[in-house]
Amino acid sequence: MPKRISDVSLHVFGTPQTLDRVVRTVCRVVDEYVADRDIFAWRFTLPVEVDDPAHTVLETQWRLDHPTVDPGERRTYEIALSLVGESRQLTKAGIARLEQRLVLELCADEPIPYIVHALQRENFELEENRELI
Numbered sequence: 001m002p003k004r005i006s007d008v009s010l011h012v013f014g015t016p017q018t019l020d021r022v023v024r025t026v027c028r029v030v031d032e033y034v035a036d037r038d039i040f041a042w043r044f045t046l047p048v049e050v051d052d053p054a055h056t057v058l059e060t061q062w063r064l065d066h067p068t069v070d071p072g073e074r075r076t077y078e079i080a081l082s083l084v085g086e087s088r089q090l091t092k093a094g095i096a097r098l099e100q101r102l103v104l105e106l107c108a109d110e111p112i113p114y115i116v117h118a119l120q121r122e123n124f125e126l127e128e129n130r131e132l133i
Helices: 016-034 053-065 092-109
Strands: 003-014 040-047 075-086 114-121
Touching: 003 016, 003 053, 003 092, 016 040, 016 075, 016 092, 053 075, 053 114, 092 114
Parallel strands: none
Antiparallel strands: 003 075, 003 114, 040 075
């Protein structure tokens, strides 16, 4: 049966300490989501460049909420998740619930500016990089 891929991109604006908390939360929520399912999931975290539109949106949002505070070491990070599994286990409704849960958990302790976006694909192609000898 063909696999479905669900990619969830979460952009957050905060300090490295905030990022550590967010990553722990994301890992816990995803672990709970994939429990008892035959789904393979992985995550990676990357800093976002200051000229990226997501950074501009999140930094602006933070500055509007904190007009007299210097952002200091705050920056934008992307936490990218990919989940691969059977279509019946990776439904659009299920991924929407995962997104909602991530948002609720992220804002529970200390509200932070975020953008979350999900994309689902029914198939994928692997490109091979080969060197000719």
